[in-house]
Amino acid sequence: MPAASDTKGDLTSVLTACCLAMLAVGDNSTAIMAALPDMKASLHLGPAEVEWVVNAYLLTAAVFIVVGGDAADQLGARRSSVAGIALFALASLLIALAPSGFVVVGARALQGLGAAFAVAGTLAAVSEAAPDSRRAEAIGAWTGFLMLGFSIGPLVGGAVTHYAGWRFIFWLNVIAMVPAALMLSRHPGAGGRRAMSMDWAGLGILAVFMVTLISGLQALAHVRVDPLAAIVPLALAVIAFIALLRTETRRPQPLVDFALFANRNFAIAAGLLFLVMFDIMTLLLYYNLFAQSADGLGMSAIAAGLSLLPLSIALFAFARAAPSIGMSIGVRRMLTGGSLLLALGCAIIFLSFQIEARFAVLMPSLFVAGVGIALIYASAPRLGLATLPQLQAGKGSGMLNSCSFLGGTVGVTFGGIVFAFAGFPGVLVLLGVSALASAALCLRLKAE
Template sequence: MSERTTTTATQRWTLALAAVGSFMVVLDLLVVATALTAIQRDLHASLESLEWTVNAYTVSFAVLLLTTSAIGDRIGRRRVFIAGLALFALASAGCAVAPDVGWLIGLRAVQGVGAAAVMPMALTLLNAAFPPERRGWATGIYGSVTAIGVLLGPALGGAITQGIAWPWIFWLNVPIALLAIPLVFRHVKESTAPARPDPVGLALGGLAVLGVIWALVRATAAGWGSAEVVTGLGGGVVLGIAFVAWERRTIAPMLPMRLFASRAFSAGSTAVFFLNATATGAIFLTAQFLQAVQGNNPLEAGLQLLPWGVAPVAIAPFAGALADRFGERRLVVAGLFVEVIGIGWLAAIATPSVGYPPLAGALTLSGVGFALAMPAVTKAVVSLVAPADIAKASGTFSTMRQLGGAFGVAVAGAVFAATGTLANPAGFTKGFVAAMLAAAAIALAGALAALGLHRHRATVSASPAPRAAAGFPAPDGKSDREPAAARRTAPPRNSAE
């Protein structure tokens, strides 16, 4: 039976529109990278200001993910998704006409707010639309479209900047969002999970993430031992502990701690943190290596990064189905080990005189690892969560992913600053190699974390049993598993039920 005949029109529309929203968000994480030189020239920006054109988006995105997930539960996930698309389009238009770098940074932060509304709602609406046994396939398709954003980001940014002008990297979002909004109204079903508001949890969680993210993105410029970074990191950790303590005792938590009683949820959230840290740190520094050491212009550098993005686009649709068949753990662990090999290979061959074919091979292998692991770890974390908790689980997953990205860039930058220099190709290469070895070590940590995922296959049915098998407690905090005696003595169900 074909995929078309086993999915409804509503499911196909939901999948398509969720993927489009995610595509825009991921695209804007990377499209700016190859346009920074032109932005610096036109807006007379300092190096630190350029860093914040990237970091402002990441910070507001990561800080508000849990908040938007909680709001979506309360007022409607479709409503929040549409609001996020509208805000993202409005902020994108503002970025395109920003008169100076200060306005650009501020509007990039607003873009991040829109992204924080779009990304977790896209994943939540997708999981709500598909039954458990079809989520692996749907997640694979969703992941492949999202991966196109990763594939096109650097190349598209370079092409638009050279061919037209850098503001058009932002104008690109506006027609996509304006076309998507009425289609979401028409074809996507609303879903909610009514719950009491948790303002204390929202404040503690948001401030904890803000402290940690701020410390990570400022660590390279200010120094890991600076008062600013130590205070941000320490304050974030303390507030995080307070957040956990509060969520454990409040009657209506924004993030139920019972989710972390699941080995799949905890291990998968940790694995995606390290997976995204490796990928983000490696890609951002590799883009600079291709320009500073290899002498490419922004467009050429973006095009030479394409092998990394081709693998996610090609493999992601099948990765979800493979996870359904073989289980998430095998794919996530295998993917992260392949990532270790690919990034390690990149470190081993990186010299000022290295040819492009070996670099393309290492980038391709790294992309294969990412493509195998990401759809599988996404499914492991959110596909078996109770419907009432899907938005919260998706928000947590997305927060861990963005935290990982910021962590990866910060670590790569710190290692590069300690071992290399921007002064000449040899000095840049020395720092690049050390940073890639650090990225490979992060991927190895992710593979070890993924060993905590369940060994059995992940194929599931529409019954409540899969959640129990995965170790998720019921929403009341009790186990979904019935005692064996109760199962034996339970009367047979009527066929009409």
């Protein structure tokens, strides 16, 4: 049995590495939003290519996050973590050196694959390294650094793009991920429980479903000109979903366990995570495009990042406060209130563009929206996993994360259609409707 000091040192090293990796993953998710206008100009990207720079990452992560959880169980959490972190760093290097938009999109897909294994693996590694008495504290630190990176991303992305160029955002990922991988590789941890097995049929059909769905939704923007470009992939997406449902419900150990959705709280939590990621990714992308355009607010990248500081502060502060708030007023009330705050924030942002003193109203409204997002994002996973047996926790976590990433992808895609026809005010209306849908879902929860 290892000495207590050895266990403490091992936990400190593993937790430091995992938190550093999650800080980079969280920052990467949102920092790129501030850089997209500069990337669009320097790489000569069209509107669809800009969407794919975001969606390639989210789609790949959505498909493989479930696989990442299984890999952590079967191959060993720290081995899986190191593989994911190394892949993320390699993809970031490729993006930093990319000569074209095609290379960026491909490397972003690779980055999403790395993120899927890194997120699932590091969470399992922290749980494995921590003794029972410190496990909740260690997981709280892991979650806190992921949310910290997510919340500071807009400011970091704006500042780095303004002073060093958008490529340096991805150099920062390399700088953070290399020492994280080296620290984890020194502590191989426990081996996997069994040889790696894979539901290749489920994985393939899931990938086909998600790619055809997003391709079809993107093509809706030009449906009057070329209706088949939307109809064909959407029809294939429906066929793929039916095939996925039939295949996975017949397997003893499916990659996508649809039986989990029979649990009402789990299904509602999945819906909430889909909608909240729909909102945050859409808001950040199209706010930055609007804020940095000559027809919009005409801001520089750093000014746009600074203008999102109230949102960032709210995300970080209320993600940490969410457990206490939930204990005080109940999770159902907190999630419903968070959804309504998000809808209210979007409504006030919309109104701020109709008055002269827009920034005096815009800043507090971004804070209000951030509070709503944080309360939902930090609490929905706990809601979904609380009623599942311990043996299903890993699978359930992967499914919830997959729904979250898919929501971000669908949001970016739908937001692109609305942004093209109705501008950023139209996007805000879309986000308000999504937030009200979240509130309606919360009302389906059982009263505590």
